[in-house]
Amino acid sequence: xxxxxxxxxxxxxxxSLVGPPRAIELKAYADRKQDELAGKPLxxxxxxxxxxxxxxxxxxxxxxxxxxxxxxxxxxxLDIFLGALIVSGACHSCAYYLAFGVLRKKRRSNRVxxxxxxxxxxVIPAFFxxxxxxAWQNFNQxxxxxxxxxxxxxxxxxxxxxxxxxxxxxxxxxxxxxxGDKLHDNEN
Numbered sequence: 673x674x675x676x677x678x679x680x681x682x683x684x685x686x687x688s689l690v691g692p693p694r695a696i697e698l699k700a701y702a703d704r705k706q707d708e709l710a711g712k713p714l715x716x717x718x719x720x721x722x723x724x725x726x727x728x729x730x731x732x733x734x735x736x737x738x739x740x741x742x743x744x745x746x747x748x749x750l751d752i753f754l755g756a757l758i759v760s761g762a763c764h765s766c767a768y769y770l771a772f773g774v775l776r777k778k779r780r781s782n783r784v785x786x787x788x789x790x791x792x793x794x795v796i797p798a799f800f801x802x803x804x805x806x807a808w809q810n811f812n813q814x815x816x817x818x819x820x821x822x823x824x825x826x827x828x829x830x831x832x833x834x835x836x837x838x839x840x841x842x843x844x845x846x847x848x849x850x851x852g853d854k855l856h857d858n859e860n
Contacts, residue, residue: 675840681697686725686847687725687729688729688730688757688761688790689722689725689726689729689758689760689761689762689764689765690757690760690761690764690793690796690816691697692764692768692789692851693718693721693722693764693765693768693769694716694721695714695718695721695768695769695773696714696772696851698721699712699714699717701715706857712832714769714773715769715773717754718765718768718769718773721765722761722762722765725761726758726761726778729754729757729758729761730754732754733751733754734749736750736754737750747816748806748816749817753799756795756799757795760791760795763788763791763792764788764789764791764792767784767785767787767788767789767791767792768785768788768789770784770785771784771785771787772785772851782844782847782848783841783842785848786837786840786844786848787837787838787841788842789837789841789848790834790836790837790838790840790841791802793823793833793837794830794833794836795830796832797829797830797833798826798827798829798830798833799826800824800829801825801826801828801829802822802823802825802826802829804825805821805822805825808821809821810823
């Protein structure tokens with residue numbers, strides 16, 4: 673994958689709370705530079721990071737609402753979509769902290785992290801399926817969310833991808849990728 677595409681995907685994943693936290697790397701950097709977070713426990717660094725990332729989602733929500741207008745924003749329930757991203761990101765962050773801040777035993781921590789990460793990742797294809805149903809409803813001049821089809825598509829897709837993620841978390845043995853160098857350094 674080209675570096676520019678990898679960087680764009682990292683940026684979008686990080687800002688949207690879908691990507692993994694960087695708290696361990698942030699803590700190592702803070703301790704090395706002796707800045708405001710130096711010496712703070714990992715959960716404090718994670719909390720600060722999550723608040724900043726969540727704040728970026730809220731800025732995105734305000735921007736989208738300003739561009740679309742209140743009526744369109746409410747019609748397509750974008751507040752629920754963005755709120756679900758925040759909840760999904762919170763689950764991902766909690767799994768990260770539990771796995772690498774509390775448990776720290778490589779085999780068990782990797783599995784715990786994978787369960788939380790895959791729970792969070794399963795939301796993304798569910799959003800796409802809901803978006804496709806909404807586009808279909810719009811194309812066929814139906815009222816958005818009419819008949820509960822969007823919700824059904826979301827739940828079914830989420831459940832399928834959650835099941836796939838649970839299977840992956842159960843059978844995978846290797847270290848999860850994309851967690852940063854400091855985490856790998858700490859475990860080796």
